[in-house]
Amino acid sequence: MYTADSTPKALAGCSKYSQKYLQYPDPISDTQAFVAWLLEAIQRYHITFLMPVTEISSRTLLENRQQFSHCKLPFAPLEQVMRLSDKSQLNKLAESLGVPVPQTLYFNASSEVNLDQVVFPCVIKPALSKVNVDNQWFTTQVHIVQSRDELQTLLTDTPYLHDHPFMLQQYIEGYGAGAFCYYQNGHAKAFFAHQRLREKPPSGGVSVLSASAALAPKPKDYATRLLDAANWHGVAMVEFKVGLDGTPYLMEINTRLWGSLQLAIDAGVDFPSLLYRGEFEPIPDSQPPYKEGVQLRWLLGDLDNLYLTLKDSKTSIGAKVRHIFQFCLPKFGDRRHEVNRLDDMGPFWFELKRYLGG
Incomplete structure (x- = not known):
């Protein structure tokens, strides 16, 4: 497996599972230079499968898909992707399907x-x-x-x-909820959901501690309506805001892999594997159930969450003490770490060095 990014070094490139790390021209500033580099790299390293993970790299590949016809790309055609990625188009589709929107x-x-x-x-x-x-x-x-x-x-x-x-x-007051999905040629194959336990910043942001959870019936129903109507192929994260009355309002659909992906894998839904296999063979309709209650912790992000909580003048002393206790309390069995994994510590040492300013 080859990994690549626009920087001289990257987190994934430090993993023992990365056979070689490559640096490409940043597509943000020059998409054509990126496309030319990728075409040359495909030929040089005999690459047959591409898995872009950022919105810009994904869109760039889809917009130039005819040039990569000899490589598998686990996405629906550009027109279908844009139907969900364009929030105005998506909102109108949701309205037509009876999916609640603001x-x-x-x-x-x-x-x-x-x-x-x-x-x-x-x-x-x-x-x-x-x-x-x-x-x-x-x-x-x-x-x-x-x-x-x-x-x-x-x-x-x-x-x-x-x-x-x-x-x-x-504006919808409430909390976020998501349905994580894999579709193969218009057919639903796998679902997943999680619960955010701690975030950075604490008021709401990136998840630093999360747990696998059952997917509620309404979000699953609404996600299925949308992805069925789009004849979807690939992964999708359907995001909702659950209002004070319990109604899940559609916010957006992310048509690529997401940040908390590792939690799904640890709980039993290996979305990257599904993406790869799904380009070569039929995926069974009935996937094994995933395990609920599995936790994923981003240690350095959780440390930031603790620091911001202790720094907040509006948080009581008692709440700060409880937060310190919760941060330090070990959990064995069903907690995994996102980056610092004992069998593959390269990414953590890279992240820690950057965190400390090295």
Whole structure:
């Protein structure tokens, strides 16, 4: 197995399972240089299967798929991917299928917005999280907006809102939930779900401690409706916000592998293996059940969570003491570590060196 990134060294490249690490031109700044490099690397190293893991690398490969026809790429065609990745298209698809979505106004440019129609707080959500302009990628951003003046400033000062589609959505108060799926040629093959136990920052963000959990019926039903309608192929993470009334509102669909992937593998759903096998052979409809309650901990991220909690002046002394105890309390059996694995410590030493500023 070969691993590659745009930096001289990377976490995955330090694993004992990486036969060779390669550095490629950054597709963010020059997609064509990246494509040319990849074509040469495929020929040199006799590569037959590609598994991009970032949105930009995935989109770039899909947009140039005809040049990689001799390699397996575990994705649906670009048109199907964009139907789910484009949040405006996805929202309209969900509405047509009876999948709950926040109240939404659609715009092609900021000049179309009538501020008198907007109810606050609201969410500005660009249709695409990554935009390719003149062979370079730009990242858009979702904003929670509290007032008319704040919205007017964002519409004026955010260049990609001037000429790229976006939505203004009702703000949903609640918690996040996700359905992780694998489909083969339009047929559901595997599902997974997890629960976030601690995040960085503590108020909500990247998961630093999570646990495998049962997938609730409604999110599974809504995810299935959407992916069936898209005749999906490959993996997908369908994200919901569960409102105070218990309704799961669709937020977005991530059409590539996700950050908490290792938890699914540890619990019994090996999505990378399914992606690979699914390009060469039929996958049985009935996958073995995964184990619930398996925990995954990102140790250095959890350390940041502890630091931010202790630093927060709004957190009581008692809560801080409990947090220290929970952080230090060992858990044996069903807890795994995301990076510091005793049988493959290379990635952890690389991460620790960067964490300490080395």
